[in-house]
Amino acid sequence: MSDQVSAxxxxxVPSPFCGIASDDLQIQVSGLSxxxxxxxxxxxxxxxxxxxxxxxxxVAGVECSLDEACARAAELxxxxxxxxxxxxxxxxxxxxxxxxxxxxxxxVFDQKRAEPSLRNLLVVADSGWMATTLGEVKNRADVLVVxxxxxxxxxxxxFERFVWNRETLFGQDPAAREVIYIGREPGGRAAxxxxxxxxxxxxxxxxxxxxVAAALTALARGARLQANEIGGLAIGDLQKxxxxxxxxxxxxxxxxxxxxxxxxxxxxVQQLCQLVVVLNETTRSGVxxxxxxxxxxxxxxxxxxxxxxxxxxxxxxxxxxxxxxLFGTDRLLASGEADLLVWVASLSTLPPPVTDVPTIVIAxxxxxxxxxxxxxxxxxxxxxxxxxxxxxxxxxVALPLYKLRESGLPSAQAVLQGIxxxxxxx
Amino acid sequence: xxxxxxxxxxxxxxxGQDGVVRDxxxxxxxxxxxxxxxxxxxxxxxxxxxxxxxxxxxxxxxxGGKVTIARTLLPEDHRGDPAVREGLMxxxxxxxxxxxxxxxxxxxxxxxxxGFEPAVLPINARQAHMEMADVPLLDVGGYVMLGSDDFxxxxxxxxxxxxxxxxxxxxxxxxxxxxxxxxxxxxxxxxFKFNQRKLDLDEDHTYYGVTPRQILQSLARAVHELxxxxxxxxxxxxxxxxxxxxxxxNTIAGIEGLPMHLTHVQFHSYxxxxxxxxxxxxxxxxxxxxxxxxxTVDVGQILFGATVTASGDSMRQHANAGHANPAKxxxxxxxxxxxxxxxxxxxxxxxxxxxxxxxxxxEVFLMVEDPWxxxxxxxxxxxxxxxxxxxxxxxxMDRSFxxxxxxxxxxxxAALSNLGALDREYSLxxxxxxxxxxxxxxxxxxxxxxxxxGAGADITVYSPQDDVEKMFExxxxxxxxxxxxxxxxxxxxxxxxxxxxxxxxxxxxxEGRLKDYFDRYLTMHVDNFPISDWELEGDGRSKxxxxxxxxxxxx
Numbered sequence: 001m002s003d004q005v006s007a008x009x010x011x012x013v014p015s016p017f018c019g020i021a022s023d024d025l026q027i028q029v030s031g032l033s034x035x036x037x038x039x040x041x042x043x044x045x046x047x048x049x050x051x052x053x054x055x056x057x058x059v060a061g062v063e064c065s066l067d068e069a070c071a072r073a074a075e076l077x078x079x080x081x082x083x084x085x086x087x088x089x090x091x092x093x094x095x096x097x098x099x100x101x102x103x104x105x106x107x108v109f110d111q112k113r114a115e116p117s118l119r120n121l122l123v124v125a126d127s128g129w130m131a132t133t134l135g136e137v138k139n140r141a142d143v144l145v146v147x148x149x150x151x152x153x154x155x156x157x158x159f160e161r162f163v164w165n166r167e168t169l170f171g172q173d174p175a176a177r178e179v180i181y182i183g184r185e186p187g188g189r190a191a192x193x194x195x196x197x198x199x200x201x202x203x204x205x206x207x208x209x210x211x212v213a214a215a216l217t218a219l220a221r222g223a224r225l226q227a228n229e230i231g232g233l234a235i236g237d238l239q240k241x242x243x244x245x246x247x248x249x250x251x252x253x254x255x256x257x258x259x260x261x262x263x264x265x266x267x268x269v270q271q272l273c274q275l276v277v278v279l280n281e282t283t284r285s286g287v288x289x290x291x292x293x294x295x296x297x298x299x300x301x302x303x304x305x306x307x308x309x310x311x312x313x314x315x316x317x318x319x320x321x322x323x324x325x326l327f328g329t330d331r332l333l334a335s336g337e338a339d340l341l342v343w344v345a346s347l348s349t350l351p352p353p354v355t356d357v358p359t360i361v362i363a364x365x366x367x368x369x370x371x372x373x374x375x376x377x378x379x380x381x382x383x384x385x386x387x388x389x390x391x392x393x394x395x396x397v398a399l400p401l402y403k404l405r406e407s408g409l410p411s412a413q414a415v416l417q418g419i420x421x422x423x424x425x426x
Numbered sequence: 427x428x429x430x431x432x433x434x435x436x437x438x439x440x441x442g443q444d445g446v447v448r449d450x451x452x453x454x455x456x457x458x459x460x461x462x463x464x465x466x467x468x469x470x471x472x473x474x475x476x477x478x479x480x481x482x483x484x485x486x487x488x489x490g491g492k493v494t495i496a497r498t499l500l501p502e503d504h505r506g507d508p509a510v511r512e513g514l515m516x517x518x519x520x521x522x523x524x525x526x527x528x529x530x531x532x533x534x535x536x537x538x539x540x541g542f543e544p545a546v547l548p549i550n551a552r553q554a555h556m557e558m559a560d561v562p563l564l565d566v567g568g569y570v571m572l573g574s575d576d577f578x579x580x581x582x583x584x585x586x587x588x589x590x591x592x593x594x595x596x597x598x599x600x601x602x603x604x605x606x607x608x609x610x611x612x613x614x615x616x617x618f619k620f621n622q623r624k625l626d627l628d629e630d631h632t633y634y635g636v637t638p639r640q641i642l643q644s645l646a647r648a649v650h651e652l653x654x655x656x657x658x659x660x661x662x663x664x665x666x667x668x669x670x671x672x673x674x675x676n677t678i679a680g681i682e683g684l685p686m687h688l689t690h691v692q693f694h695s696y697x698x699x700x701x702x703x704x705x706x707x708x709x710x711x712x713x714x715x716x717x718x719x720x721x722t723v724d725v726g727q728i729l730f731g732a733t734v735t736a737s738g739d740s741m742r743q744h745a746n747a748g749h750a751n752p753a754k755x756x757x758x759x760x761x762x763x764x765x766x767x768x769x770x771x772x773x774x775x776x777x778x779x780x781x782x783x784x785x786x787x788x789e790v791f792l793m794v795e796d797p798w799x800x801x802x803x804x805x806x807x808x809x810x811x812x813x814x815x816x817x818x819x820x821x822x823m824d825r826s827f828x829x830x831x832x833x834x835x836x837x838x839x840a841a842l843s844n845l846g847a848l849d850r851e852y853s854l855x856x857x858x859x860x861x862x863x864x865x866x867x868x869x870x871x872x873x874x875x876x877x878x879x880g881a882g883a884d885i886t887v888y889s890p891q892d893d894v895e896k897m898f899e900x901x902x903x904x905x906x907x908x909x910x911x912x913x914x915x916x917x918x919x920x921x922x923x924x925x926x927x928x929x930x931x932x933x934x935x936x937e938g939r940l941k942d943y944f945d946r947y948l949t950m951h952v953d954n955f956p957i958s959d960w961e962l963e964g965d966g967r968s969k970x971x972x973x974x975x976x977x978x979x980x981x
Contacts, residue, residue, distance in 0.1 A: 012951045012953060012954065014950075014954060020949075021949075021950065023950050023951045023954050024951060092556055093965060096560070100516070103511055103516050103517050104511075121498060124495075124498050124499055124754075124756065125498065125499060125500075125501050125754075126754060127753075127754045128499060128750075128754040128755045128756040128768075129756055130744075130756070130757045130758070131756065131757075131758045131759075132758065132759045133758070133759065133760050133761045134761075134949045135549075135760075135761035135762050135763070135947075135948055135949045136619070136759045136760070136761065136762060138947070138948075138949060139576075139762055139947060140619065140759075161949070162949070166946075167946060167947070168947070169576050169580075169762060169947050170633065249620075249621070250619070280744070280757075283621055284618075284619060284620075284621045284759075286758075286759055301494060301553070302556075304494045304497050304498055305489075305493070305494050305497065305525065305526050305556075305557045305560060306518070306525055306526055306527060306560055307517070307518060307519065307525050308497050308501070308504035308518065308519035308523070308524070308525045309497075309498075309501060309504065310498055315511070315517055317508075318510045318511050318512075318517060319508040319509055319510045319511065319517040319518070319519070320504075320508070320517050320518065320519060320525070321505075321508070322501050322504075322505075387960070387964070389552065389556065389961070391553075395491065395494075395495075396491055396547075396549060396550050396553070396758075396760055396761060397549060397550070397552075397761065397949070397950065398552045398553050398556065399552075399950065399954055400552070400954060400957075400958065400961060
């Protein structure tokens with residue numbers, strides 16, 4: 001097991017960063033240096049290898065003890081009338097500790113990447129979906145439709161691990177799988193079959209994606225469209241896609257909401273979900289919403305089970321309230337409703353926005369802020385500096401994370417609890 | 427610390443005590459025979475009050491992926507029942523899919539001290555435990571779901587030796603840190619992935635060529651031979667389908683005397699008589715349960731109002747998705763392991779089918795003779811949220827109240843039911859059996875559900891009231907492992923519960939086979955699959971309790 005290997009190379013290390021929970025990494029640890037020596041990728045490797053630079057907290061740019069930093073953070077929080085906590089970017093225990101503090105100080109829980117998540121979450125709360133998971137894709141999928149997304153850009157190992165696998169449980173030859181890209185073109189060759197067969201690509205501009213998604217659903221329902229083309233795509237080609245899906249035994253419709261970056265993209269996601277609902281009237285199909293890297297999904301899961309709502313939750317009235325618009329960090333800062341920003345990110349390295357309100361940063365050592373915050377507390381990274389748990393994109397599988405090195409960095413959980421204790425002492 | 431509960435009227439069916447006035451002594455979290463010559467540090471005068479063990483909900487969906495899907499699906503439901511941060515309680519939400527924290531507070535406020543999540547997918551067990559760890563004040567445990575997972579179906583269809591299946595079942599129980607095994611629509615969740623839309627008891631799974639009957643027999647035998655105290659927990663075929671009473675009766679006959687627990691049996695007790703081809707099969711079910719001592723049931727009572735159904739039965743949930751109210755639902759195929767379906771639902775008293783479902787559940791309660799073999803559940807939240815238990819208890823204990831309610835429901839349904847003719851009223855002693863002593867015995871919890879020496883001091887104290895609903899809603903005192911946690915409706919101490927588990931023995935050679943299977947087909951390394959003790963106990967809240975298996979088990 002990864003936490004029991006005595007040599008400095010650790011095997012089967014799970015990644016909390018990649019969103020697909022690759023747990024076959026080999027990692028070499030030497031002092032504070034971490035190097036991915038096998039099975040890394042463009043997302044995972046830099047995330048593991050980010051050097052831990054700051055080891056001591058700072059208040060107003062001056063190094064201090066952890067107790068002093070927690071006391072200063074508590075002081076700022078106690079004075080605040082509307083603290084917004086964002087980032088997240090965290091594992092399960094870090095999120096638990098954050099929610100305890102946010103509840104107590106009547107703050108807002110938001111995430112740096114809430115907007116992409118909400119493109120999916122709003123659909124679940126409005127109409128639901130019929131979803132599948134990575135293991136089902138690996139063993140069952142015969143047709144994969146990728147919508148508006150260049151998968152390998154965010155998920156470099158997706159095809160290697162789940163599409164071009166060597167064998168399946170049910171005798172299907174994975175190499176024969178059909179991959180159809182609609183909208184965006186694949187940026188590399190990951191989607192090419194092992195024999196070099198290219199995916200079928202139907203490129204169209206982003207502004208046409210809502211219409212294309214709606215057309216696919218309409219065609220699946222048996223509607224006859226007046227238009228001959230949408231977004232430059234012939235209706236005949238879209239009909240071919242639908243026919244292929246209808247004749248598939250188990251098709252998968254995938255997207256990464258982070259790449260559907262246009263207004264009201266949730267409505268496009270909803271159309272894709274309805275397409276899959278229609279397909280399931282006669283055959284089997286599932287949606288696969290990719291995303292959730294760097295603890296995004298994990299924090300949202302914990303928030304959902306502890307408050308009922310996955311993200312953008314305010315405790316200002318003494319109980320959790322959800323509003324995908326009102327409780328966005330940028331809006332709260334711009335409107336002046338938030339008078340304190342607390343940035344919590346033990347997995348992600350996305351820095352806080354520059355703002356005029358006092359800022360407390362509790363982030364993995366190595367994060368660079370554009371402007372020195374009032375309080376900066378470097379913390380360890382779950383899965384590197386201490387054990388923890390992280391979810392992958394399908395919300396089903398949570399992997400244990402193991403400690404790989406001895407950095408002496410506290411966990412965000414410990415820091416957040418320290419701040420809550422300091423509030424008691426005020 | 428020695429605590430004396432003085433002079434209460436004790437209902438402790440495990441020891442045959444039916445309203446016996448006696449003292450109870452608690453030392454360091456456990457009930458002891460007497461003070462041992464010491465002066466109690468604290469005495470509660472309970473004269474005139476009713477004392478029972480803490481209640482145990484043996485089937486309640488309180489943790490795991492589908493519960494959080496239900497939460498995400500229903501923000502409007504949460505908005506209707508905000509739970510304000512107050513005293514020691516954190517903020518949250520209630521009603522159909524409450525937040526974990528609020529779940530714990532509300533169970534404790536009703537005198538419940540344990541709840542068991544009945545649908546723990548092996549691949550999702552880590553999440554189930556992490557969520558249950560965030561349920562304060564409640565002991566928890568899980569039944570791990572098997573029967574539609576491809577590893578098992580491959581073993582069964584290849585004619586594998588039962589011993590190999592037993593090893594796999596034991597490995598899965600231990601890996602998932604569970605206390606029992608559940609099967610949901612045996613084979614049906616897998617069959618749905620192959621586009622089968624129904625799977626009857628003797629119908630072949632199109633790919634594996636095995637039947638639900640074979641699956642049930644194999645798993646029930648595994649559970650029995652491993653010495654797992656809790657019989658195989660069965661959510662049968664054809665949930666909700668009119669005529670499924672025959673399937674259920676065949677299921678009972680087909681298990682050939684092995685211990686079996688039929689869960690939410692109300693949903694499996696439907697006939698096809700009458701103009702609307704929907705009728706009560708409760709009498710036939712009760713007759714079969716009464717005649718077959720190897721069978722236990724919980725009811726899964728429905729109560730009128732809005733709720734959400736969250737089930738592993740993706741096949742049946744998909745079939746019922748058209749009834750979703752509000753019109754939205756989620757179904758999932760999960761990791762060659764299982765699936766789930768989450769469908770919000772409104773049970774209406776003027777709807778013929780819903781009203782008859784209400785009658786059928788109550789008929790089962792009243793016609794199954796032995797209270798040790800029938801358990802009080804609403805299959806939270808599928809039939810109704812758990813907060814409706816006091817109301818349900820009143821329906822069972824108060825015939826005139828029950829008949830008043832019967833007079834208000836859809837009259838055609840009422841006319842088709844024999845509920846009005848059933849005189850039975852449950853006694854406090856019988857309620858204590860079905861919500862405490864019986865549940866603990868069924869799960870093999872030797873130190874819960876009773877008030878004898880050695881028991882964990884989970885104790886609930888009520889003031890008698892004419893209206894038993896009010897009494898069961900708001901106990902005077904609730905003790906969890908000897909700590910006073912609820913005092914007249916106020917949470918006065920937030921403690922964290924235990925995780926009840928078993929660790930059946932098995933032949934480790936199965937692990938080589940599993941490693942190969944994981945490497946070839948699944949998406950995680952086999953070593954990262956089992957849940958280690960540190961994951962449950964590492965933050966100092968939960969404590970693992972390991973109960974012995976009957977034979978060959980390691981205690």
